[in-house]
Amino acid sequence: MFFEIGSSVVMAGVAGYTFLYQSGNANDNSKIQRIAANSGLTVKEGKKTRTIQLLRKTKYDWGFEYVYRVPLGLSFSDFQNKRDQLQDGLNNKSSLLNITLDDVLTIDFKKDLLQQLKDLFKEKKSQKEIELFYDGALKIRVYSKLMPEAIEWDETLLEKCKGWKVPIGETRDTFISHDFEKTPHMLVGGSTGGGKSSFLDMVICHLLNNQTENVKFHLIDLKGGVEFFRFKDCKQVVSYAEEPDEALQCLESATNKIKELQETFRKRGVRNCKEAGIKERHFIIIDEIAEISSADEPDKEVKKIKEQCEYHISQIARIGRSQGFRIITATQHPTQDYVPKSVKRNSDARLCFRVRDAVASKVVLDTTGGESLPKVVGRAIYQDKGENTTVQLPYLETGTMDKMTHPHIVIRARKEEGSTKESDKTNGQNRKEGATGGTDTLVIEETELS
Numbered sequence: 001m002f003f004e005i006g007s008s009v010v011m012a013g014v015a016g017y018t019f020l021y022q023s024g025n026a027n028d029n030s031k032i033q034r035i036a037a038n039s040g041l042t043v044k045e046g047k048k049t050r051t052i053q054l055l056r057k058t059k060y061d062w063g064f065e066y067v068y069r070v071p072l073g074l075s076f077s078d079f080q081n082k083r084d085q086l087q088d089g090l091n092n093k094s095s096l097l098n099i100t101l102d103d104v105l106t107i108d109f110k111k112d113l114l115q116q117l118k119d120l121f122k123e124k125k126s127q128k129e130i131e132l133f134y135d136g137a138l139k140i141r142v143y144s145k146l147m148p149e150a151i152e153w154d155e156t157l158l159e160k161c162k163g164w165k166v167p168i169g170e171t172r173d174t175f176i177s178h179d180f181e182k183t184p185h186m187l188v189g190g191s192t193g194g195g196k197s198s199f200l201d202m203v204i205c206h207l208l209n210n211q212t213e214n215v216k217f218h219l220i221d222l223k224g225g226v227e228f229f230r231f232k233d234c235k236q237v238v239s240y241a242e243e244p245d246e247a248l249q250c251l252e253s254a255t256n257k258i259k260e261l262q263e264t265f266r267k268r269g270v271r272n273c274k275e276a277g278i279k280e281r282h283f284i285i286i287d288e289i290a291e292i293s294s295a296d297e298p299d300k301e302v303k304k305i306k307e308q309c310e311y312h313i314s315q316i317a318r319i320g321r322s323q324g325f326r327i328i329t330a331t332q333h334p335t336q337d338y339v340p341k342s343v344k345r346n347s348d349a350r351l352c353f354r355v356r357d358a359v360a361s362k363v364v365l366d367t368t369g370g371e372s373l374p375k376v377v378g379r380a381i382y383q384d385k386g387e388n389t390t391v392q393l394p395y396l397e398t399g400t401m402d403k404m405t406h407p408h409i410v411i412r413a414r415k416e417e418g419s420t421k422e423s424d425k426t427n428g429q430n431r432k433e434g435a436t437g438g439t440d441t442l443v444i445e446e447t448e449l450s
C-alpha cells in the first residue's frame with residue numbers, strides 16, 4: 001500500500017515535470033514570435049506591424065522545427081543576428097526537463113526514490129539550442145538536447161572506425177564517421193581556430209593506425225609546416241611540401257602515378273583499383289589551399305606555379321578516385337576564387353566549421369548554415385552526398401597524436417650538406433618514390449615498430 005502511494009506520488013511528480021517540458025515546447029512558437037517582435041524583427045506596412053508568421057511545425061526525435069514566412073523587408077541575416085536573443089528567450093525558464101516514459105521506467109522503487117529522482121532531474125534538466133536555416137522560408141530548429149561542447153578522442157574510436165572510415169563526431173544522439181571508400185574527396189572550410197587542422201591530423205592518425213600498410217600520404221602543409229611536420233618522416237608519407245613549388249612536385253608525382261595506374265588498368269582490362277585488387281589508397285591532404293590559389297598572386301613566376309598546382313588538383317579530383325586517390329582540401333578562406341570548381345564538384349563530402357557569413361557557407365556546403373553555428377571549437381556541419389548533420393568533433397590532443405605517429409617514423413636519407421631545405425625534402429621523397437637524380441650520401445631506413 002505504502003509502495004503504491006509512494007510510486008503514484010512519484011509518477012504524478014514526474015508527469016508534472018514532463019508536462020512542464022511538453023508545454024514548454026507548445027509555447028515555443030508564441031515565444032519565438034514575441035521575441036521576434038520585441039527584438040525589432042518587424043516591418044511596418046501602412047498602419048500594420050508585421051512579423052514572422054508560422055507556416056508549419058514538425059516534431060522530430062531531436063525536438064521541433066518551426067517554419068515561418070518572413071515579411072518583405074526582412075532578410076535571413078536579420079534573424080541570424082538575433083539568434084542569441086531567440087535562443088536565450090526560449091531558455092528563460094531555468095528548469096525545463098526532458099523526461100520520457102522510458103526514463104520513468106528506469107526508476108527502481110525498491111531503492112532510494114528521492115536520490116533517484118534527484119539524479120534523474122539533474123541529468124535531464126535541459127537547455128534548448130536553436131539552429132536557423134533559410135530556403136525561401138525561415139526554419140528554426142529547436143533542439144531539446146544540447147550538443148556536447150567538447151569530446152575527447154579515445155582509443156575506442158579506432159575500433160568504431162574500421163577500414164577507410166574516420167570519426168566525424170557526435171550528434172545529439174549518435175556517433176557518425178566518414179567512409180573514404182564511399183565518398184573519396186572532402187572539402188573542409190571554416191574560420192580560423194574552428195578545428196580544421198586538428199581534424200586533418202586526426203584523419204592522418206586514424207589511417208596511420210588502421211591502414212598502416214595500405215595508406216600513402218601526400219601532405220601539403222602551406223601553413224609553414226606547423227600542422228603536418230610531425231608526420232613528414234612517417235613511412236607512409238610519400239611526398240611532403242611546405243611551399244608552392246614543393247606542392248607542385250607533390251601534385252605532379254601524384255598525377256603521374258594516376259596516369260601510370262590508368263595505363264596499367266587499361267592493359268589489364270580493369271576499371272578501378274578494387275577490380276585490380278589494389279589495396280593501396282593515396283591521400284592528398286592540402287592545408288590551406290588558398291595559399292596555392294593563383295587568383296591574387298602578383299608574382300608572375302609564382303602565379304604560373306600556382307596555376308599548375310590548380311591544374312593538378314583538378315586532375316586528381318576529376319580522375320583520381322578509380323585509381324585510389326583521395327583529396328582532402330582545407331581552407332579558412334572559403335571563396336569561389338580559392339576553392340577550385342573541380343574540387344567542389346568532386347568533393348561529395350564537406351565539413352564546414354563556423355564561417356563568417358552565408359556566402360562562405362555556400363562555398364563550402366552549397367547552402368547556408370555554417371555562419372549560424374555556435375562559437376564552439378570543433379562544432380561543424382558534416383555533409384555527405386548532400387545531407388547535412390551538425391556534429392561535435394572529437395579532439396585528439398598532441399601528446400596522443402605523437403604516440404600514434406611515433407611507431408611509423410623512419411630515418412630518412414639526408415641530402416648533401418648545404419642543400420636547400422626544399423630540395424632536401426623533395427629529393428628524399430623522390431628517392432622513396434623511385435625517382436632518379438638525387439645526391440643522397442646516406443641511406444638508412446629504419447622502421448621503429450610499436
Ligand SMILES: Nc1ncnc2c1ncn2[C@@H]1O[C@H](COP(=O)(O)OP(=O)(O)OP(=O)(O)O)[C@@H](O)[C@H]1O
Nearest residue numbers: 191192193194195196197198332377378393394395
Ligand atoms: N574538436 C575540437 N574540440 C575542442 N578543441 C579543439 C578541437 N579542434 C581544435 N581544437 C582547439 O582549437 C585550436 C585550433 O584548432 P585548429 O588549429 O585545428 O583550427 P583551424 O581551424 O585549423 O585554424 P586555422 O585555420 O587558424 O589554422 C587547437 O589548437 C585546439 O586547442
